[in-house]
Amino acid sequence: MADGSPAGAPAATGPEPSGPPRRAGRPHENVLSRKLITEAALKAIAVEGYSAFTMSSLARRLSVAPSALYNHVASKQEVLRWLQDHVMTQVDVSGFTTEPWDAAVRRWAWSYRDVFAGHAPLIPIVAVLPVAGAPETLKMYEKVASGLAAAGVPAALIVPGIVALESFIFGSALDATAPADIFDTGELAETSPTFTAAVGAQDREAGAPADNAFRFGLDALLAQLQSTQATGSAD
Amino acid sequence: MADGSPAGAPAATGPEPSGPPRRAGRPHENVLSRKLITEAALKAIAVEGYSAFTMSSLARRLSVAPSALYNHVASKQEVLRWLQDHVMTQVDVSGFTTEPWDAAVRRWAWSYRDVFAGHAPLIPIVAVLPVAGAPETLKMYEKVASGLAAAGVPAALIVPGIVALESFIFGSALDATAPADIFDTGELAETSPTFTAAVGAQDREAGAPADNAFRFGLDALLAQLQSTQATGSAD
DNA sequence: ACCTGAACACCGTTCAAGT
C-alpha cells in the first residue's frame, strides 16, 4: 500500500515522514511504544472504523510489520484495553469542581454516553475491565465518587450508584447507535397495537428518541441518589 | 448434553442419529431450516461458549458442510440475529397478566438481565436490531407497553420509559459478567482514596455488588415511572 | 433446490533470522 501516498503516510504524531523501507534488525531509536500504538489505534478507528481495524492496518499506520507490534503488546485485545483507558480521558468530569453535584453528574453522564457511542465495540470491554489495569478509568471514578460523597450520598451507596449510572450509560450508548427507525413495526403493526401506538405517541418536539430516554433515566437515577442524601450536607 | 456419541452426532432435535456421511446433491428431506439452525446455535453456545462458536462448529453440530449453511442464512451475523430473537422468548413477561404493574416490571427486568448476562455478545446486536425483523422481541415490547399503559403511564412516556429500562438492563447484563474483584484498586489505592473507601464501604450483607446496583437503578426507574402516572388509573 | 468439497481472501499470532 504505497507509502508517501495520502493514506499510508504516518499520522502527525508518527515517527518519521516516510523514507525508504526499514531493514530487519533493531532500529537505533524505538519506533513503537504503548503511547504511539494507542494514538495510532485511535486515529485508525476514527478514519476507518472498528470493522476495518486490524493488527495489519494498525501496523501499516505505524510503518511497521504486523509482527513488530507483538514486541510491545500481547494481543489485539490488549490494544483495545489500552484504547479504552485512553478514551476515558475524553469524558468530561470538569463539573465536579465547578458545579452543584447534580449538574456535574449530568454533564459527566451525557459526555460519557457520547464518547462511548463513538466507541461502541469498546463497551463490552470496559464493562468488564478491572480498574487496577486502567488508571485513567480509575481517575474518573475517583472524581465521581468524591462528588457523590461531598453531596452527602451515604458511603455504602456510592459504588452501587456509580455502577447503576454506568450501566445505564453503557446501554444508552449502544442505544444511541441504533437506526432512527428501529421501532417501526412495519407489517407487524397489527400484532402489536399498544406498542405501535406508543411509538406514534412519542413527543416529536422533545428531541431524538434516544436522548429523551436518556434524560428520563438520568432524571430517575439522580432523584434516587438525591433521596438518599444525608440531610444538612454540602451544596 | 451427552448425546449418543461424544462430539459429532446431532443434538436430540437433530434430523438423524448419524449414519454414513451424506453424498453431494440435494437430500430427499431438508436437513436444514431456520428453526434447526437456531436451535443448534443455541445448543452450541451453551456447550462451547461464544468464543468457540463458528460457522464450522455450527455446521458440525448439524452434520453438514459449512457451506451448506449459506443456502439458508446470509451470514453469521444473521444467525446471531435469529438467535437473539429466539433468546427473547426466555424472558419472563408472565407478571404482566398476573401481578401489579411494578412487580411485573421487576420480574421482567431481572429475568431480562439474567438471560442476556448469559448471552453478552448478543447485546450489541439486540440494542440495534430493528423490531420489524424480530417478531419475538416485538411480542415482548407489546406486553411491556400494555402493562405500562394499563398502569396509567402517559402514552408519550411509554417508549422513553421502555428504552431507559432496556438500556439499563443491557448495561447491567454486561456488568453482571464482570469479575467480582473488578473494583479492587490494588497498588493504585493511594491515588484514589475516596473511591477505594467507597468500595470498602459497600454493604456486604446486601448481596452481590452487581445485584445491589441493579436493584438501586431499577427502583429509581420505577419511581420515576410511578411519578408520571395519571391519577386514578388501574394497576 | 440444496448438498459437498475445493478454493479464496482474509485474520491474529509465532518464530527464525538479522542487526
Place this chain on the structure above:
DNA sequence: ACCTGAACACCGTTCAAGT
C-alpha cells in the same frame, strides 16, 4: 532488544460440480 518476512492455524464466505 526489537525489527522483517515467512509461516501457521484458523476464519467467514463463494462457487462449481453433483444429485
